[in-house]
Amino acid sequence: MLKLRQLQKQKQEQARQNGTIPAPGNAPVSACQLRLRKDLASLDIPPCVSIDVSECESNSRLYINITPDEGYYKCGHFKFCATFKDTYPIEPPKVTLLSKIFHPNIDLQGNVCLNILREDWSPVLDVQSILIGLLMLFLEPNATDPLNKVAADVLAANPHQFRRDVATSLRGGQVNGQWYDRVI
Amino acid sequence: MQLEFKKVYPVFSWSWDIPGDDDADREIGDEDLCGICRVSYNGTCPGCKYPGDNCPLVIGECNHNFHVHCIQQWLATPTAKGLCPMCRQQFSLKRGVAINEGQVEKLANLLLQPRPAALAADDQDMMMDQEFAVR
Numbered sequence: 625m626l627k628l629r630q631l632q633k634q635k636q637e638q639a640r641q642n643g644t645i646p647a648p649g650n651a652p653v654s655a656c657q658l659r660l661r662k663d664l665a666s667l668d669i670p671p672c673v674s675i676d677v678s679e680c681e682s683n684s685r686l687y688i689n690i691t692p693d694e695g696y697y698k699c700g701h702f703k704f705c706a707t708f709k710d711t712y713p714i715e716p717p718k719v720t721l722l723s724k725i726f727h728p729n730i731d732l733q734g735n736v737c738l739n740i741l742r743e744d745w746s747p748v749l750d751v752q753s754i755l756i757g758l759l760m761l762f763l764e765p766n767a768t769d770p771l772n773k774v775a776a777d778v779l780a781a782n783p784h785q786f787r788r789d790v791a792t793s794l795r796g797g798q799v800n801g802q803w804y805d806r807v808i
Numbered sequence: 809m810q811l812e813f814k815k816v817y818p819v820f821s822w823s824w825d826i827p828g829d830d831d832a833d834r835e836i837g838d839e840d841l842c843g844i845c846r847v848s849y850n851g852t853c854p855g856c857k858y859p860g861d862n863c864p865l866v867i868g869e870c871n872h873n874f875h876v877h878c879i880q881q882w883l884a885t886p887t888a889k890g891l892c893p894m895c896r897q898q899f900s901l902k903r904g905v906a907i908n909e910g911q912v913e914k915l916a917n918l919l920l921q922p923r924p925a926a927l928a929a930d931d932q933d934m935m936m937d938q939e940f941a942v943r
């Protein structure tokens with residue numbers, strides 16, 4: 625918790641320093657980076673989420689760590705990479721999960737099916753909205769519009785079985801002939 | 809009858825439209841920020857240097873305000889579907905608002921300027937032209 629607060633302080637400090645006037649000698653700051661700094665400065669990070677800022681400034685890439693404190697995926701450690709192109713916030717960032725997990729809305733390559741990152745994106749959304757959206761994926765996995773059909777079918781047919789399968793997969797086990805990454 | 813003016817006391821009055829003056833805009837935040845770039849309405853979009861006439865504001869029929877350059881970029885994308893980013897209603901300029909009147913011609917000119925091939929080929933272009941017309 626302390627670390628989180630320090631991070632947030634740091635970020636606010638950075639945002640203030642960077643402000644609207646880039647330090648002399650620096651390359652001009654892109655619109656994307658300006659907006660991203662504002663996003664980070666105004667973040668209100670939920671307790672089960674943390675963000676790696678170390679790597680975010682240079683290449684507009686954020687690493688988002690989520691450890692749900694309830695639901696099917698409780699206590700799993702999930703690390704996402706969010707890449708922000710120069711078109712942000714007109715276009716959403718590309719978000720991928722870095723481990724292979726058993727989830728109806730995340731495929732085996734880590735592609736994420738989240739409406740606000742696709743058809744429901746709006747340029748008034750920000751990093752905060754994305755954090756919350758990703759967290760919701762774990763709290764309320766959705767069997768409609770699946771990226772992992774096997775997982776979606778189990779969830780729809782038998783939530784108890786789904787719970788067991790998720791538990792197995794999180795420990796690095798095999799579900800339906802497919803091995804998953806150990807994230808617990 | 810003859811009148812003689814001994815002194816004149818000119819009196820002026822003025823008023824201005826303050827964007828974000830009604831409740832619909834409060835959801836953007838405490839300050840009046842463009843929801844897209846998060847820069848003050850009085851400042852510029854990230855692509856501009858000088859505020860004011862060079863980087864004007866527009867007010868939507870839905871009472872959501874943006875830098876004209878910000879909303880234009882958004883409406884040029886297929887994802888936008890011509891919708892306001894805040895309330896997802898069809899975006900059009902509000903009628904009879906002074907701040908918009910000044911933009912009609914400018915907007916028309918902006919829309920006439922050649923756009924990148926990727927955008928020009930886009931179906932959304934047609935839509936954008938329509939949406940930007942003041943009804």
Ligand SMILES: [Zn+2]
Binds near residue numbers: 843844847853874875
């Ligand atoms: Zn703006």
Ligand SMILES: [Zn+2]
Binds near residue numbers: 853863
């Ligand atoms: Zn501008």
Ligand SMILES: [Zn+2]
Binds near residue numbers: 894
């Ligand atoms: Zn609106």
